Amino acid sequence: MLKKLFKSLRSPLRRAKQSHSTPEVLSNRQHPIHRGDISRYAISVVERLQNAGYQAYLVGGCVRDLLLDLDPKDFDVATSATPEQVRAEFRNARVIGRRFKLVHVHFGREIIEVATFRANHPQDEEDDDPRASRHESGRILRDNVYGSLEDDAQRRDFTINALYYDPGSERILDYAHGVHDIRNHLIRLIGDPTQRYQEDPVRMLRAVRFAAKLDFDIEKHSAAPIYKLAPMLGEIPAARLFDEVLKLFLAGYAVYTYELLVDYGLFGQLFPASAAALKHNPDYTDTLIHNALANTDLRIQQGKPVTPAFLFAALLWPALPARVLKLQERGMPPIPAMQEAAHELISEQCQRIAVPKRFTLPIREIWDMQERLPRRSGKRADLLLENPRFRAGYDFLLLRESAGEQTGGLGDWWTAYQDASDSERRSMIRDLSGKEDGPGAPRKRKRSGGRRKRGAGEGTAKPGND
Template sequence: MLKKLFQSFRPPLRGQHRRTTPEVINQSQHSLQRSQFSRHAVSIVERLQSAGYQAYLVGGCVRDLLLGIAPKDFDVATSATPEQVRAEFRNARIIGRRFKLVHIHFGREIIEVATFRAHHSEEDQGDTHRSSHNSSGRILRDNVYGTLEDDAQRRDFTINALYYDPVSERILDYANGVHDIRNRLLRLIGDPTHRYQEDPVRMLRAVRFAAKLDFGIEKHTVQPIRDLAKLLREIPPARLFEEVLKLFLSGHGAIAFEMLVDLQLFEPLFPASAQALDERPSYTHTLISQALSNTDLRVKQGKPVTPAFLFAALLWPALPARSLFLQSQGVPPIPAMNEAAHDLIAEQCQRIAIPKRFTLPIREIWDMQERLPRRSGKRADMLLDNPRFRAGYDFLLLRESAGEETDDLGQWWTDYQDAHDSERRDMIRELGSRDDGASTTRKRKRSGSKRKSGGEGSFD
């Protein structure tokens, strides 16, 4: 599968995707119809054009409709500045500082309008007082406006540099994007190393688009990624959180994970989990892959997904070793687990800013793994009533599917949920009898010797 995604298509002739005039694709030459686009987005384009500005539907909505995919968003690009756009629409609001945009609200639908951007000049990059780039080449500010041609050349991938005019119903293609869509090929516009240095998140976008669209990545586009992966450490953690959600909650998370690992992008995002992947490759890979496959299935079925469960799975393989180390230092099992969980999440948040509304459920899911084995008396029924039981139970099944030995704990809980009250009482009594027998056996084995402090926890 990965070989298919990292393809070696013969690239167009040098400079072929750098047009100063676009290829104009007329209505009879493409499959798009204006009725497929948001009527609000179309009305914005028409109104801006009537006011004397250039305006087009652009990017993902054009790309997706050419591929037969229903777009999630409809974006507009225009020659009007943000202030000029706001003057045309009462329901418009300017957002952003690094990259100024206008959001135009139509009830729940928001149409994003961006002014044509241009590349920054070398003089601007070299002036440390007003530089828009940092020392690694990353863009810090991006409010240099330009022409339509400038805007096309500064977009990331050729398939995103397509402009649709709903008035004339023509597509303007400045970067051979239609050619690459037909060949299902992802290609950066410009020099890949320079473009990744401008914005390292483009490496994650390459993975996301390739996974989502089932496209190959052109060889020159993929070649620098492994060497530049470390640049992701410079990206603000809050931005990386949003990008990781797009990667893993889009319905194509399992293949995205494989590509991240192969391109050495996983370690800058999840350093502790990457270490666990090196130390326990089969278990870690199976658990994370299975969690992402389950998430992909839920997305396809239209079921809700929660980032908390997914992050719990992504980080869990790094937790056992930390807890066991603390136990070796004399910390009892449950406090060791709690301290290890706290430290692991705190470290992870330095790379990816996971909000507190998710870190708390992560801790609760992990805590359930310690509580689910303790079922005697009324504990089982109390656990069933716990609002985190279902997530904890699902996580237990996930651990078992990755090969963890739990003495059939998952099956026991499956049976207990389906059992009647009398059957549940029998299950608890049987459990008590089994524990009594096991306790007697342990006492016989330990006679004549002192029991060691601490314990092995539930990670064996």
């Protein structure tokens, strides 16, 4: 399909230079997009705005994905109407955002996002300009300077996202040779890459995300500044980075995304403690994270649910054992050491990425389960099976073992125990007598003063490479 598309683009794409204000125009015979591929609600929004006298187009990722024969996740509209004018046209519309005002038009569960054409910010803008504000680093803090369709195209981040589709005429307007870059599988920034990253450092993450999603390369000039500018992510609000991390790792291509983040020096800006563990113990850390992300990709491919709690538990785990061990060496018992280290690590991480409490609590419970799973004597095994976090804790145990942690066959034991009959389970518990001194299991101590003390051998199994 794409070959047919690009064969139909004869001389226009070969012209050396062209005015920014003059787009390449692809007729309905030069591209594979049909109205039937598009949400009827998105078409109705565009047509209603056009009938009201405004310019309006489908824009960005939906056009790009349709050209690549992919199913768009959503449909966005760009228009000459201001947010207030859009809201006046639709009773089911709501204006959102401060930094970047948008309108959401609701059709049941489907939301069509409508943005007003934006213009680039003047470098010498007044500090008291209410429409726009820049940080001294060049980062744009607010982005409500409106402009023309041509302005909007040049302000967009990547060439492949500066594509506009008119469902009425079925034409595509290409202002930045985005079709050319789609043909060559390239992620290319519009304008000077350093300046564009300084305006919004999250664009570095977006470049990686699109490269992983589309299996494209980041064009060399667009890639060159990333490693140097990566620390600018520290200026981004932690809540925004949480949303960006979910987009990076919960879209079905997390493994490749992780590899690109590491290559471009971005992973350490998002997960500094885990990046330090990756340097200290590279084989174990890389294997565990890689296996966790591969499992995440598989579950998404199979349509199974994925919880951010398990994802963050895996991404942060490699930094935890060393902290637990350090606290134990100071004399702290294993379970309190685990809890204290977990609290410290999560608190540090939330300074960089604002992980909500609804996820940090299960992260700690999954980690805590790693201390409890070796304790199987008496009725403990059956009580653990009834724990609502057992399954996540068990899966996490298998993940640790897959990365080389030595647990004395704990994962196999729990796998067999879940499938065993009651009598078989009793026999398995009896066979544990004297065998719970393996890695990750508590050492048996004599009671002293009526209170049993836990030995230093209790606790989380250490990575096999340590």
